[in-house]
Ligand SMILES: NC(=O)c1ccc[n+]([C@@H]2O[C@H](COP(=O)([O-])OP(=O)(O)OC[C@H]3O[C@@H](n4cnc5c(N)ncnc54)[C@H](O)[C@@H]3O)[C@@H](O)[C@H]2O)c1
């Protein structure tokens with residue numbers, strides 16, 4: 001098991017990562033008056049038993065429906081009601097046991113229940129190596145992703161890699177997208193190795209675990225520098241401006257898949273604005289090799305723009321993108337709506353025509 005320590009301006013917490021590391025939870029739970037587990041049905045069925053060995057007797061558990069639709073006001077309200085009816089007090093500890101959806105939702109519940117109770121992230125997806133660190137917790141609004149939320153750091157992150165063995169190929173793709181993002185913005189060697197992956201079969205070996213730790217460290221180091229996104233933390237949003245828009249527009253796309261497409265557009269804009277070569281073709285080949293869905297459509301350009309107009313990075317009604325002026329050199333670039341519309345349509349028609357078989 002590896003232990004890292006996140007040190008930000010407001011808090012400090014450990015990350016435990018490795019096989020079979022759940023016993024590290026015991027001292028945290030002994031201090032709490034009660035333990036609440038929030039998880040989803042799939043994670044409950046597959047992995048709750050492993051967790052149950054370390055849970056105190058008076059643990060209560062709330063199970064949500066898997067998927068993005070649970071990051072809603074309704075679900076948030078139902079969990080709060082469950083906590084109130086169960087007379088959970090302020091010294092309780094909430095365990096967010098699942099992927100990014102459980103982490104974001106349960107984290108936001110913890111941040112706001114009686115003005116805040118302790119919570120611990122127990123990520124179970126590859127993508128959640130990103131979402132479990134850094135304290136961004138949120139639910140969605142129909143007008144945009146994560147629009148209602150908080151910065152609320154966990155007391156610990158406990159990442160037991162045994163959970164990853166049951167992930168579907170789709171979930172591997174989602175996690176890889178955020179890893180590739182970390183590679184593009186900060187670690188070209190990580191990026192190079194990720195782009196060489198030939199297949200999603202049996203990915204979780206020792207070499208991959210090392211890449212996962214490198215990716216996690218990119219996230220951790222940026223969060224340590226700028227916990228509340230006053231500056232460089234925005235770089236972690238590379239690929240997310242268009243990514244969040246297409247995620248909202250195309251319900252079949254999960255977050256990571258949408259981010260993978262968002263990265264494609266960010267590379268396109270970067271090449272256009274800075275006149276550089278970021279080997280976009282190589283990235284597209286990688287996406288196709290691993291069967292990432294690429295369902296963008298030039299007819300939806302206005303809808304994508306509508307969503308991007310609510311992006312949290314926007315300033316003075318301009319849409320701000322994280323672009324690369326070279327590999328691992330991100331910067332924020334503002335676009336007027338009209339300017340962005342032209343480039344977006346150009347991108348959509350160029351890539352839809354070229355990749356007719358995969359983009360519909
Ligand atoms: N807070 C942050 O910094 C941050 C960062 C990245 C993403 N996010 C958010 O995270 C969410 C996406 O997270 P996600 O991709 O983990 O999605 P998810 O939580 O919906 O999990 C994906 C699917 O995998 C299933 N699953 C979870 N663990 C499993 C396991 N071990 N084996 C088999 N199936 C398992 C889930 O039931 C679900 O159906 C999005 O809402 C995104 O906005 C937040």
Ligand SMILES: O=C(O)C(=O)C[C@@H](O)[C@H](O)[C@H](O)COP(=O)(O)O
Pocket residue numbers: 130134136145146178229233234236237240312
């Ligand atoms: O931690 C961050 O900061 C990120 O941007 C990480 C992203 O991968 C993640 O999807 C995050 O939830 C996006 O944040 P948002 O502020 O754009 O909602």
Ligand SMILES: [Zn+2]
Pocket residue numbers: 178240255259
């Ligand atoms: Zn993301």
